[in-house]
Amino acid sequence: MPETTLVDAVVIGGGAAGLNGALMLARSRRSVVVIDGGEPRNAPAAAVHGLLARDGTPPAELLEQGRAEVRRYGGVIRSGEVVKAEPAAPGPDGDLRFSITLADGDTLTARRLLVATGLRDVLPDVPGLAAHWGGAVVHCPYCHGWEVRDEPIGVLAIGPASVHQALLFSQLTDDLVYLANGTPLDDDARARLAARRVRIVETPVDRVLSDAEGRLAGVVLADGQLVARRVLAVATRMHARLDGLEALGLPVQDLPDDLGSHVVSGQAGTTEVPGVWVAGNVTDPSAQVGSSAAAGALAGAHINAHLVTAETEAALRG
Structure with a gap:
């Protein structure tokens, strides 16, 4: 790749959303470059689930096939980190331009941008918890629930949303404990948990305990009591990954219940920043692989249509 390159679209993020957006653009004969930082959200997971015809596929295998498909149609996959993306001076035709600078010093100029950088999961600060993330520590009943069915599960509360999480996991096991860990529970929440036969433990959690083989054994409470569990379900705080993209001015909004932040978007991933889409x-912090890929495909098609309109208008002007 030359030191400075003009392309129809740059896709920032090489996960399911970014790759499917790039696939749609490449198949529309657009020059497209995907900047892949190599840190997909589901990297710790053993397999992708709930994805029709690909259920059980390891995440790395799915992404490698996606990269091959994008390349098949002429798309470029570039490993690297974007350190700055910003609007640039319009092109000779008056159309939009964006400048993207990579950590290695290379720069690209794009007519349109698709931001598919995903999010960063922030776990509660409980000693021993992070060591089991993606294995015995799970967050989504649809992504991991079948795999932990009938196990002794503990839901480690971080706020009001954890009650709903516990109700969902109660469908998967008859041995479920709600570890309140200092979060308040009103009468309605207590009644709902009781209706699903979920036991409530009020004493705060001190640490997560592993057994001699390194498997999750349970949680140790502040009073020293052990609550034996093989699985912990915990909601994370989810923050949109926007490092290096601050100059774009994307609209960011906090999620309810202090669960993090996300970029506000409209139809097909449009944003209030002209020429920038998100997917x-x-x-959408709750999107699984399938819905993320679908959102990327829709955004890619929308970007191509936007470019066609701009090119048509330029041709009419002569």
Whole structure:
């Protein structure tokens, strides 16, 4: 790749949303470059689930096939980190331009941008918890629930949303404990948990305990009591990954219940910043792989249509 390159679109983020957006653009004969930082959200997971015809596929395998498909149509996959993306001076035709600077010093100029950088999961600060993330520590009943069915599960509360999480996991096991860990529970929440036969433990959690083989054994409470569990479900605080993209001025909004932040978007991933689309977890924190890919495909098609309109208008002007 030359030191400075003009392309129809740069896709920032090489996960399911970014790759499917790039696939749609490449198949529309657009020059497209995907900047892949190599840190997909689901990297710790053993497999992707709930994805029709690909259920059980390891995340790395799915992404490698996606990269091959984008390349098949002429798309470029570039490993690297974007350190700055910003609006640039318009092109000779008056159309939009964006400048993207990579950590290695290379720069690209794009007519349109698709931001598919995903999010960063922030776990509660409980000693021993992070060591089991993606294995015995899970967050989504639809992503991991079948795999932990019938196990002794503990839901580690971080706020009001954890009650709903516990109700969902109660569908998967008859042995579920709600570890309140200092979060308040009103009468309605207590009644709902009781209706689903969920036991409530009020004493705060001190640490997560592993057994001699390194498997999750349970949680140790502040009073020293052990609550034996093989699985912990915990909601994370989810923050949109926007490092290096601050100059774009994307609209960021806090999620309810102090659960993080996301980029506000409209139809097909449009944003209030002309020429910039978003797709996947950066705007929809609850999106699984399938819905993220679908959002990327829709955004890619929308970007191509936007470019066609701009090119048509330029041709009419002569």
